[in-house]
Structures are given as C-alpha cells and as structure tokens.
Amino acid sequence: MAGFLRSASQALLILSASSALADEGASGLYAPGNFGFGAGVTPDAGLYLSTGFARYEGDIRILIDGGTIIADVEGQPFALAFAALWVPQIKVLGGNLGLSVGSAEKFAWAHGEVRGLINFEKTVEGWGFGDTTARAQLGWTSGDWSNTLYLTTWFPTGRYQRGFNPNTGKNIYGVNLGWGVTYTEPRTNLEFNSAIGVTFSAKNPATDYKNGDDFIWDWAVGQKFENGLKVGVGGYVYQQLTGDSGSGARLGPFKGSVIGIGPHVVYNTMLFHRPVLFNLRHYQELDAKNRFEGNLTTFSTTVKF
Numbered sequence: 001m002a003g004f005l006r007s008a009s010q011a012l013l014i015l016s017a018s019s020a021l022a023d024e025g026a027s028g029l030y031a032p033g034n035f036g037f038g039a040g041v042t043p044d045a046g047l048y049l050s051t052g053f054a055r056y057e058g059d060i061r062i063l064i065d066g067g068t069i070i071a072d073v074e075g076q077p078f079a080l081a082f083a084a085l086w087v088p089q090i091k092v093l094g095g096n097l098g099l100s101v102g103s104a105e106k107f108a109w110a111h112g113e114v115r116g117l118i119n120f121e122k123t124v125e126g127w128g129f130g131d132t133t134a135r136a137q138l139g140w141t142s143g144d145w146s147n148t149l150y151l152t153t154w155f156p157t158g159r160y161q162r163g164f165n166p167n168t169g170k171n172i173y174g175v176n177l178g179w180g181v182t183y184t185e186p187r188t189n190l191e192f193n194s195a196i197g198v199t200f201s202a203k204n205p206a207t208d209y210k211n212g213d214d215f216i217w218d219w220a221v222g223q224k225f226e227n228g229l230k231v232g233v234g235g236y237v238y239q240q241l242t243g244d245s246g247s248g249a250r251l252g253p254f255k256g257s258v259i260g261i262g263p264h265v266v267y268n269t270m271l272f273h274r275p276v277l278f279n280l281r282h283y284q285e286l287d288a289k290n291r292f293e294g295n296l297t298t299f300s301t302t303v304k305f
Contacts (some may be wrong), residue, residue: 044138058294
C-alpha cells in the first residue's frame with residue numbers, strides 16, 4: 001500500500017477543470033495546480049479509477065470568448081471529472097509505463113458586458129461534456145527519488161459554439177510535454193515535488209484564434225504520516241511564453257501570467273479490501289495578468305483495482 005500512497009494522487013491529473021489560464025476565453029487546455037504529491041511517481045502495475053469535482057471562481061477585466069470581446073467578466077465553472085489510468089506489468093526502458101484517459105461533465109457560468117455596436121450585460125450558464133484528454137507517461141524510481149515524463153493530448157469533444165456562450169469545450173487540439181520529480185527525505189518523511197510542462201495549442205478554426213505556448217510549474221511540499229495522511233502546501237506558476245495570434249486575437253498578444261498557492265491534503269486507506277486515496281486541494285491565485293484571478297478547489301477519490 002505504500003506505493004499506492006506515493007503515487008495514486010496523480011491518477012486524476014489529466015483533467016483540466018478550471019478556467020485558469022490566459023489565451024482565448026482566458027482559459028487554456030492545461031489547468032495549473034494539477035500536479036502535487038507524487039508528481040514524479042508513476043504508480044505500480046494496476047488499474048486506477050478516479051472521480052472528482054473542481055470548482056473555480058474568479059474574474060478578469062477583459063477577454064475574447066468565441067470571437068466576442070467581453071468586459072468585467074465573472075466566472076464560476078464547476079466540473080464532475082472521471083479518469084482511468086492503466087499501468088501494465090511490462091517495463092519500458094527500465095521504467096513503468098502508464099496510459100490514461102479522462103474527461104468531465106462541466107457546468108459553465110459567466111457574467112460580463114458584451115462589447116460591440118451596442119454594449120450589453122449578459123449571463124450565460126449551462127451543462128455540457130468537456131474535452132477528452134489522453135496521456136502517456138514513463139516513470140523511474142531510484143531510492144528516494146522518482147522521475148516521470150508525461151505526454152498529454154487534448155481532443156475537442158466538448159460543447160462549443162461561437163459567441164459568449166456556456167461553452168464546456170475549447171474547440172482546439174493540444175499537447176503538453178511535462179516532467180515531474182518527487183523526493184522523500186527518509187529521516188523526516190518530508191516529501192518535495194516539482195513538475196514543469198509546456199503546452200502547445202492548435203488554432204481554433206471557428207474564430208481563427210491561436211493560443212500562445214504556455215509554461216506551468218506545479219510544486220508541493222508536505223509531511224507524510226504513518227497513518228496514511230499527508231499534509232502540506234502546494235502551488236503553481238503559470239507564464240505564457242508566446243503571444244496569441246490569428247485574426248481572432250483582437251486584443252493583441254494577450255500574454256498572461258499568474259501564481260497560485262494553498263493547502264494540499266491526501267489520505268490513503270483501505271475500503272472494501274481495496275486501496276483508496278482521497279485528495280483535497282485549494283489554491284488562491286495572486287498577481288494575475290491578462291487572465292482570470294480567483295480560487296480553485298478540487299477533491300478527488302482514486303481506487304486501485
């Protein structure tokens with residue numbers, strides 16, 4: 001069960017459930033804060049099924065959504081997420097291979113002032129299926145150190161239409177290259193985690209808007225206890241590396257950045273003779289530029305089969 005404790009908190013990483021990046025709609029494909037405890041660990045062989053929810057609340061002065069300029073926007077999206085991670089028995093280059101897929105049922109809520117020939121306030125809300133995410137990962141553990149390489153892709157299966165609407169998909173393909181590291185100090189049981197990644201997005205064919213490339217650094221530090229509890233703090237740094245482009249990028253490059261920080265709690269136990277892990281995180285965002293600034297709360301449950 002110790003291996004499950006070190007790694008299963010990452011089984012729901014492939015879900016991006018918040019409005020948490022710059023780019024078109026002031027939200028990108030990858031939601032920062034996904035990596036925390038066990039960021040560099042690929043689990044032992046088995047099937048991991050995860051469910052969870054995420055709630056975000058934030059605001060931004062101005063953005064482009066569905067080809068429309070919106071000002072003074074408040075957003076409160078909510079997501080019910082699900083994912084499956086399979087780690088086969090075989091070794092690849094001496095490491096554990098993991099393959100995962102997931103999506104979410106999302107509720108989109110936003111309010112803002114639509115800018116055009118006539119300015120007017122509008123509130124949009126509605127449920128819809130989200131985009132589908134697939135991931136391949138390869139991880140190695142040596143002593144107290146673990147490293148994992150990640151390749152994540154997004155497919156536009158979510159609901160989307162032009163204009164200021166309750167869209168639950170981004171209508172674009174994308175890919176993220178990532179690397180996670182975990183170190184556990186053997187004397188104190190302190191765990192240190194770091195994960196970096198870069199996201200590349202294709203152009204939105206409906207709006208001729210291409211998001212810039214995004215860099216994300218997630219981190220977490222926490223104390224591991226013998227009863228299966230981990231308590232610590234986590235955070236993220238998001239920085240858009242290149243500006244937005246295309247005829248739909250009417251606000252210019254719109255390069256964004258933000259910092260997030262907050263508590264992170266994980267509890268590992270046995271239920272019905274199966275390892276189960278509960279994962280709770282809350283992030284408060286600071287120093288946002290050209291993107292939403294607010295707070296994100298996530299809770300997930302992972303079961304190993």
